[in-house]
Amino acid sequence: MAHVSDLPCDGDGICMVCKGKPSPDETLTCRTCATPWHVACLSAAPPTMADAVQWECPDCSLLLVAAAPAAGAPEPPKAAIAAAGAGAPCDLLAAIRAIETDDSLSELEKAKRRQELLSGGARAPEGEDRREKGNGVLDILDGSLNCSFCMQLPERPVTTPCGHNFCLKCFQKWVGQGKRTCANCRHEIPAKMASQPRINSALVIAIRMAKMSKSNSENAQSKVYHFIHNQNRPDKAFTTERAKRAGKANACSGKIFVTVPPDHFGPILADNDPERNQGVLVGETWEDRMECRQWGVHLPHVAGIAGQSSHGAQSVALSGGYQDDEDHGEWFLYTGSGGRDLTGNRRTNKEQCKDQHFEKSNEALRVSCRKGHPVRVVRSHKEKRSAYAPETGVRYDGIYRVEKCWRKVGIQGRVVCRYLFVRCDNDPAPWTSDEHGDRPRPLPIVKELKGAKDLTDRKDPPSWDYDAEKGCWMWKKPPPKSRKRYWGMEDGKGMRRSRKHMSVREKLLKEFSCQICWNVMNLPLTTPCAHNFCKACLEGAFAGQSFMRQRTCEGRRTLRAQKNIMKCPSCSIDISDFLQNPQVNRELMGVIESLQSQALEEEEEEEEEEEEEEDENSESSEEADGAQNNLENDAEDRENDAEDIENDDAEGEISEETKLLPKPEAETEKQEACKQKAENPGNCISDCVRSDTADAELPVDLNNQEDAEDEEANMAVPESNARQLRKRKNCNDVVSTVKLDAGVATKSKRVKMAAAI
DNA sequence: GGGCCCGCAGGG
């Protein structure tokens, strides 16, 4: 914490605190304003050399809390000071720089002006920490930030290059009158700013911080965290050898960091975030769609709608791909997908050449409309026409509901599907300075509804709605049951598998897995919100005596202590009453038991078949160990010879890399054994209540590894024992779900798999 | 800034 006694050195190098002249070794230079400071007189000196290099003086470090590194226009100092008083923190920096470069001032005067500027013109009494209780931020606000039109703190602020702030609406009104100069200082407004104003999110945060520090100084810090750029950057998406030519354009998805299934509706909660244990917060920003995907918010990396026509849509992206889109922040009009000719090289074609219909993902959105499901919304910087889009990257803006949908003739003369989205999130939107989330609001008047065809709106109460008593949005009906398996095991990607054949065991896992340990339930409990858990898992989680088992993105399982939770781990509905006297769902248990015996039978049969096949093909499978010859022989491999050569090269490189992986083989085996063990549905309870250390030191006898697999052949592992063995033969430590029988995992898949590991 | 190109992922 900086104190008011922190003062820099003046123009003669004299410390303004001790009045001595420190040697260069005793001074630190701020990396932002380049002011020298006497180290000995600083209330908090940087702890290490590395910190010292990147050191920021107490004044700048305060300013930079929310500042975006935008350069303000250079101005004469007086104007600069005025602008700074009225501007966002980045304008303050601009003003500081303007002072520094003003030759008419002596260094002492410069220092004085800096101090005046930073303390809002009025210095706090000596000895009192002016930053205590967030007053520093409030000083910046001090009325001078107000919109020049309405004289209020700007609502959805936009900032001109000359450093003046206006409400978005006031600004648009002004510009709409044909005005092209700043209402404050008459500087010219650039044409781009006039036509495409963007909300100054740094200022939004500053205002909200100040508001919160007034009303609730203790919680301010944790709240503000929502708006800090994604600090814990995940492992990046990766590229195949061949795709590296085009860089990230052809990237494959990296790890998925959350444990929600791909068709998860609603916010990503802390329970599903083993990485950070905080869930995905409104305002989180990612570099691109791939990164956004990795946090489970919007999965398709090209398509705008994530959803299934029979199930509903989970999320949408606003990326400016469709002219008809209309963004008003808390509500927007969205256009369906399709109707474009994307064949051949016309993948980027923006022209509608066919009518859109309510089918596929368009139908999925309509289902979400009818049911009132929560839909996650991300905005991309590519949406240029919206003031609410982020400057860079892809940002999570929270939960919306589709209130109506219809079809109309679009701007390009073809029929398009249209959706009215209205925000309904418990957290405030990134562009509002409100401290609270949305409240139910009346639907906006949409003019185009008059000419709408096929209008659909909701007949039944929505599944996601506002609870007036609790004062928050929540599931009012059980959320749609996931039809897919959770993320993040084996290949580090989704759970896509061949759909030709789903074993009974897989069905069991898919339909009857505990939402805590993700194994087939043992003594199933069904909560009032229709989520299923093992009795031991659920009770254990709430008793605080045992541990929740969660998957990491690498497929390993971790044990994570869960304390003081009385909310459903899946949907956060309060289930305290249910937990008073939870009854095992006998009916469900019966079904599971019968399916388990079916699964056993099926797996025994399959195993026999596999063994027979293996005897017959033993020679060829030995050849398959050579792997690469098969690539060339594979009739299904449609890639041409030239590509094959390239493939081989790539594979060579990768196998080299694979060999060089620091992970010792024993450890890999251990992890796999651990994973397989964990997947044993029969072991659910013991798995769930086992201690941390038990998991970490799971005894693995490598020599008996294959015996162990024999014993576990009846488990949930969807591939038969024989196939697992063959798989291991074929691709060493690469665990894959791609077809391996013929040894034909294509090179890109192999490279990808290697990279995933 | 727009077109080209390549690639991945998912729905059906």
Place this chain on the structure above:
DNA sequence: CCCTGCGGGCCC
């Protein structure tokens, strides 16, 4: 297995 999808890098 095919088709489609509001990506992203590079070249012009």
